[in-house]
Amino acid sequence: xxxxxxDLLPGETGVVKKVLGDSMIKRRxxxxxxxxxxxxxxxxxxxxxxxxxxxxxxxxLSLRKKEAEMIELKIN
Amino acid sequence: xxKNKVTVALVGNPxxxxxxxxxNLTGSRQHVGNYPGVTVEKKEGYRNFEGKDFVIVxxxxxxxxxxxxxxxxxxxxxxxxxxxxxxxxILDTSNLERNLYLSVQLLELERPTILALNMIDxxxxxxxxxxxxxxxxxxxxxxxxxxxxxxxxxxxxLLGSIPQSSDxxxxxxFRLNYGTDIEDAIQRLEPLLIxxxxxxxxxxRWLALKLLENDSNIIDSVKEFTNxxxxxxxxxxxxxxxxxxxxxxxxxxxAGQRYQFVGKVYQHAVDNKTVNTVTISDKxxxxxxNRMFGLPIFFALMWLVFNLVFTLGKVxxxxxxxxxxxxxxxxxxxxxxxxxxxxLVDGIVGGxxxxxxxxxxxxxxxxxxxxxxxxxxMARAAFIMDRVMSRFGLHGKSFIPLLLGFGCSATAMMGTRxxxxxxxxxxxxxxxxxxxxxxxxxxxxxxxAAFFDEKIAGNVLFSIYFLGIVLSLVMARIFRSILFExxxxxxxxxxxxxxxxxxxxxxxxxxxxxxxxLKKAGTIILAASILMxxxxxxxxxxxxxxxxxxxxxxxxENYTQQVSEEVLSKLEIExxxxxxxxxxxxxxxxxxxxxxxxxTKELDEDSPEYVKLEEGKTEKxxxxxxxxxxxxxxxxxxxxxxxxxxxxKSKIKNEMSGEELEKSYAGQFGKVIEPAIAPLGFxxxxxxxxxxxxxxxxxxxxxxxxxxxxxxxxxxxxxMTKALQNDEHMNPLVAYALMVFVLIYSPCLAALTVMKxxxxxxxxxxxxxxxxxxxxxxxxxxxxxxxxxLGLGG
Numbered sequence: 001x002x003x004x005x006x007d008l009l010p011g012e013t014g015v016v017k018k019v020l021g022d023s024m025i026k027r028r029x030x031x032x033x034x035x036x037x038x039x040x041x042x043x044x045x046x047x048x049x050x051x052x053x054x055x056x057x058x059x060x061l062s063l064r065k066k067e068a069e070m071i072e073l074k075i076n
Numbered sequence: 077x078x079k080n081k082v083t084v085a086l087v088g089n090p091x092x093x094x095x096x097x098x099x100n101l102t103g104s105r106q107h108v109g110n111y112p113g114v115t116v117e118k119k120e121g122y123r124n125f126e127g128k129d130f131v132i133v134x135x136x137x138x139x140x141x142x143x144x145x146x147x148x149x150x151x152x153x154x155x156x157x158x159x160x161x162x163x164x165x166i167l168d169t170s171n172l173e174r175n176l177y178l179s180v181q182l183l184e185l186e187r188p189t190i191l192a193l194n195m196i197d198x199x200x201x202x203x204x205x206x207x208x209x210x211x212x213x214x215x216x217x218x219x220x221x222x223x224x225x226x227x228x229x230x231x232x233x234l235l236g237s238i239p240q241s242s243d244x245x246x247x248x249x250f251r252l253n254y255g256t257d258i259e260d261a262i263q264r265l266e267p268l269l270i271x272x273x274x275x276x277x278x279x280x281r282w283l284a285l286k287l288l289e290n291d292s293n294i295i296d297s298v299k300e301f302t303n304x305x306x307x308x309x310x311x312x313x314x315x316x317x318x319x320x321x322x323x324x325x326x327x328x329x330x331a332g333q334r335y336q337f338v339g340k341v342y343q344h345a346v347d348n349k350t351v352n353t354v355t356i357s358d359k360x361x362x363x364x365x366n367r368m369f370g371l372p373i374f375f376a377l378m379w380l381v382f383n384l385v386f387t388l389g390k391v392x393x394x395x396x397x398x399x400x401x402x403x404x405x406x407x408x409x410x411x412x413x414x415x416x417x418x419x420l421v422d423g424i425v426g427g428x429x430x431x432x433x434x435x436x437x438x439x440x441x442x443x444x445x446x447x448x449x450x451x452x453x454m455a456r457a458a459f460i461m462d463r464v465m466s467r468f469g470l471h472g473k474s475f476i477p478l479l480l481g482f483g484c485s486a487t488a489m490m491g492t493r494x495x496x497x498x499x500x501x502x503x504x505x506x507x508x509x510x511x512x513x514x515x516x517x518x519x520x521x522x523x524x525a526a527f528f529d530e531k532i533a534g535n536v537l538f539s540i541y542f543l544g545i546v547l548s549l550v551m552a553r554i555f556r557s558i559l560f561e562x563x564x565x566x567x568x569x570x571x572x573x574x575x576x577x578x579x580x581x582x583x584x585x586x587x588x589x590x591x592x593x594l595k596k597a598g599t600i601i602l603a604a605s606i607l608m609x610x611x612x613x614x615x616x617x618x619x620x621x622x623x624x625x626x627x628x629x630x631x632x633e634n635y636t637q638q639v640s641e642e643v644l645s646k647l648e649i650e651x652x653x654x655x656x657x658x659x660x661x662x663x664x665x666x667x668x669x670x671x672x673x674x675x676t677k678e679l680d681e682d683s684p685e686y687v688k689l690e691e692g693k694t695e696k697x698x699x700x701x702x703x704x705x706x707x708x709x710x711x712x713x714x715x716x717x718x719x720x721x722x723x724x725k726s727k728i729k730n731e732m733s734g735e736e737l738e739k740s741y742a743g744q745f746g747k748v749i750e751p752a753i754a755p756l757g758f759x760x761x762x763x764x765x766x767x768x769x770x771x772x773x774x775x776x777x778x779x780x781x782x783x784x785x786x787x788x789x790x791x792x793x794x795x796m797t798k799a800l801q802n803d804e805h806m807n808p809l810v811a812y813a814l815m816v817f818v819l820i821y822s823p824c825l826a827a828l829t830v831m832k833x834x835x836x837x838x839x840x841x842x843x844x845x846x847x848x849x850x851x852x853x854x855x856x857x858x859x860x861x862x863x864x865x866l867g868l869g870g
Binding site: 018019023024025026027028029030031032033035036038043044045046047048049050051053057058059060061062063064067 | 170290365458
């Protein structure tokens with residue numbers, strides 16, 4: 001069973017295992033520092049439930065749930 | 077040195093304070109242009125420092141140097157092809173790790189580079205201690221300067237370090253090790269690239285990396301060469317091998333290696349004492365994007381922006397409009413009649429006026445945008461609205477331009493600059509004109525007043541606005557799937573920390589945008605206005621159906637005769653002046669009438685206010701009558717006759733200008749298109765109004781005024797309403813169909829011009845014009861024919 005960033009709730013953290021998806025979106029996500037081994041903390045969801053806000057490498061990043069589904073997390 | 081100017085390129089992440097530093101370095105000595113062939117903006121500034129002239133280029137803010145965005149390609153091409161003497165990489169020190177990811181990519185381009193550790197104060201406060209020497213060492217001995225853009229510190233140090241390091245021009249010792257597998261692949265590719273690298277200017281190692289990354293832009297350039305097939309087959313084999321061995325896309329592997337390298341440098345050079353504290357920015361964000369308050373705060377702010385731009389902006393706009401009106405009248409009075417006068421007054425002055433009235437709104441719009449962006453709220457606005465907008469294929473940031481569309485499409489289109497992605501920008505611009513702009517409102521108001529009961533007026537108006545919103549969202553969805561099929565846009569967006577914007581950067585932003593508008597859009601709008609003037613005024617040598625001059629002369633003669641028979645001869649005088657008392661009395665009555673006309677201009681004749689004012693007038697006249705006896709009746713007679721003749725003359729003149737318009741090029745065109753618009757319930761007169769309305773939507777009303785021979789519609793809404801009601805062709809259904817058509821059809825010239833300027837091509841405004849007019853026809857056809865089937869209209 002795999003776990004994805006989209007499964008996390010605000011306040012929860014996870015460690016990135018792999019970024020899936022097509023090249024452009026994947027590259028964008030990776031360029032922002034979301035690579036294997038990075039710790040991610042979910043900050044919150046937008047008032048309408050999507051997109052979400054995460055903290056990575058000390059800064060805040062927003063991405064749609066659809067994109068968060070592409071970020072596979074390590075299961076501890 | 078071969079050049080006497082030192083070129084410096086500023087590079088950095090968005091929100092790294094790059095633009096602030098650029099403004100500090102150059103002040104107002106800036107020039108905004110475009111990179112050849114693309115719509116990416118090129119900002120250049122000039123500075124003289126210690127006897128040397130600097131040309132400073134502000135490259136677009138980027139996170140990486142891939143081929144996925146135009147900005148990134150422009151950045152790397154500029155650095156390599158234009159060979160700036162120095163590249164200054166500006167880093168947000170409080171967010172160093174991700175900023176260094178761009179730095180290592182810059183260093184791989186092997187051009188002289190300096191790091192500017194910006195916002196060092198913020199980093200200091202949050203407990204980050206940076207060892208500059210260790211950082212420099214980790215990056216191959218790169219020079220490092222500390223700066224604080226907001227407080228304008230470190231700028232001299234920055235400029236001072238430039239000539240010194242560029243004189244040396246020593247090759248950077250920087251090299252990032254990508255691990256055995258990738259390094260082997262690079263080493264096998266590099267020799268093949270030696271014959272071509274000089275032409276491409278990029279270093280061979282970098283080219284090899286890009287080929288392994290499958291960088292579309294570099295592959296295209298390599299394909300130009302004769303031995304390309306061989307190079308490509310080798311690189312493709314190597315890539316497949318790597319993917320097979322390492323189980324991941326090579327570009328992701330390479331990016332991962334870069335981040336790992338950066339991570340190590342960072343650990344080595346930075347003493348991070350921040351204990352994952354919740355920053356002030358986080359606290360502010362908790363409120364501004366709160367589940368409960370986030371939306372209300374957002375809408376309140378949007379309301380404020382809208383009112384700032386349009387309600388507040390309308391005040392100076394009206395001044396400009398009025399002064400141009402006065403200026404026209406003045407010109408009219410000093411120049412003798414003729415084509416030159418018409419060109420000057422109606423063409424040029426009118427055209428310049430129509431350019432300048434936009435200025436206040438544009439200044440305020442860019443003020444609002446600068447504040448929203450510099451504070452960091454713009455990203456939050458997108459964050460809040462993205463859920464809704466993404467459903468229709470739009471970006472969260474599209475909301476603001478669309479909202480501004482209710483004010484003015486041309487202004488709103490300039491607001492699409494906040495969207496980073498050109499595809500999002502184009503779709504937003506294509507659908508913005510469907511948001512009913514304020515210039516269309518007078519058209520609706522007149523038609524609604526003439527054909528709809530007051531009780532349902534609000535609903536009718538709302539239905540039009542609502543239709544516009546629905547259509548814009550539907551069209552956005554359609555455009556996304558037709559024009560940019562399969563290209564899903566990521567919403568991976570940084571939410572920068574909240575900051576207090578500096579006045580200087582806000583002012584420069586405002587100034588720059590407005591002058592750009594004047595220069596680029598202004599000239600085209602002016603030309604278009606003159607063209608429209610020409611089309612509605614020429615040809616001049618038309619054959620009138622009546623001899624208007626004779627009619628006017630006749631009216632004048634009748635008047636003189638009546639005055640002499642009914643007033644002068646009765647009092648046994650030859651001229652009014654001969655009876656001073658009479659002259660004074662006439663003057664008093666006339667002034668009273670003028671005052672009455674002025675205060676009742678906007679009133680309905682049945683309204684209680686009107687009746688009251690009219691009673692007041694009658695009262696005053698009675699007083700005059702009692703005081704002056706018989707003389708009053710002669711004076712009143714005279715005033716009445718004068719009023720009648722003036723009304724008659726203006727009726728003849730209006731009829732004449734109506735006929736002139738009908739026979740002008742625009743009018744002829746209106747008649748030509750009549751068969752095409754007949755199924756919509758429109759006749760040629762509406763056709764002419766619609767044609768001239770293409771220049772600006774409010775013109776539809778004044779043209780209808782001219783064509784219905786009642787003079788300028790703006791001056792007298794009542795006669796306009798009456799004329800429309802009395803017209804046998806018009807009915808509520810036609811009126812509604814017309815409103816629908818005006819809502820949807822071609823954006824005005826100003827909007828189309830701005831669109832050209834923003835997209836860099838006439839292709840998009842042309843598409844916009846064609847699609848919206850087609851859509852208008854289809855929707856209006858459905859409305860009109862459907863209405864007829866339902867037995868509406870009559």
